[in-house]
Amino acid sequence: MKTISILILFLAAGLHARAQLNIVPKNDELKEYTVQNAQPYDSLTNVDERSFAALPGQTLYMHGARNDSQGYYDTFFTGNFLAGSERQIYKDDGRGNTPAEAVVGKYYEVLKVWTRRDYLTAGCCLLLREKESGDEVYFNPYLQPRSMTCLGYYEKLKRYIGQVFFSLAKRVETEDGQIITPPEGAEYRCVDVGLKMNSDGAFLLMEGKDGVRVEAFSIGGDEVYEFVSAARIASLTERYGEKYGRQVAFRKVDTGMTREMVIAAWGEPYHKSENKMEGKTLESWFFSDDRYVGLLDGKVYDVRIY
Incomplete structure (x- = not known):
């Protein structure tokens, strides 16, 4: 009899626990x-x-x-x-x-x-x-x-032709298939748009002052993965000042930057956490590629790239 009572109590507790579950219907519209x-x-x-x-x-x-x-x-x-x-x-x-x-x-x-x-x-x-x-x-x-x-x-990529860009020191492929890493800040000009079969598709053809041509890829809007345009540098410098504007343009984060500058440089973090301590707000932002930013009252005080 005691065993039956315990079993009934267990089942009742299980039903009560299930009743507390917040079941959210699946949205597969x-x-x-x-x-x-x-x-x-x-x-x-x-x-x-x-x-x-x-x-x-x-x-x-x-x-x-x-x-x-x-x-x-x-x-x-x-x-x-x-x-x-x-x-x-x-x-x-x-x-x-x-x-x-x-x-x-x-x-x-x-x-x-x-x-x-x-x-x-x-x-x-x-x-x-x-x-x-x-x-x-x-x-x-x-x-x-x-x-x-x-x-x-593909047609809209042609808007880049004639624009001046500066290297972000990323690996690029030359016309003859070599892989090189131009130094940061090296000047290039977009001279054409191309498309390769069995590749990543449409690309920008950039020519350096040494005459070497390399491939680059647009990542949406007016940004190019391997380079930054002179127009973007000027725009960000006007918005954030000479020091921070150029750093943001070259996708760098430094102490003293605001939240807005960090997002302009690195995009939105994939995870954020916030703590209040002695009237101050501490935030931790986590980005892909093992990058971390700590903010104190909205300004960067710590940057780590692991």
Whole structure:
């Protein structure tokens, strides 16, 4: 009898604990974008999460990913995989891959885009029509994000031609395939825009004062990954002063900077924490690549790069 009483008490406690759980329903709403309801495409970003909803009506060119000799796995389909359609591989080679020659070097019109987001995943499916054959194919942009270039994005890259840039001392590839690291501050000028097959796609061709030409890549807006433009340096110097403006332009963080300067230099941190102590506010900001910034009352007092 005592054992039965204990069991009943345990079950009652379990039911009570379950009743306290805050169950949040999963949000897996599927959104569909067509030419009629697509967001405006500003051509500043290529085929990525920032532009998915604006892509209907645009034309994409499949330049292909690096090392795609084995084809494309889980990337091209004959049905909408986000809507629960059977995941049939487009032109399956018998191993679950789409052969590279079936898709690379072709132009595609974006007919529709579907996006779905829940607490664990983000999904996107593009319905494309291959311009030559008329084939309709569903494309998963997450597995091969750099295999396609939007023609609108490529054309807008030409705005960089003629602009002066300065090196951020990052590794770059020369026209003949060598890897070099120009010294920080070395001056370059954008002379052309190009696109390589089986590579990262569209790039800027920069020429140094020594005549050596190197490749650089836009990262959206008016920023280039390997370089900073003279125009951006001037703008940030006007906003933050000579000392801090130039540091921010060269993506450096230093003591005395404000929150705004840190974000302008490194972007938003992936994690923040805040503590109040003796009337002061201490913040810890954590960034990718093992970078840390400590702020006291809104100003940087500690910078660490591990």
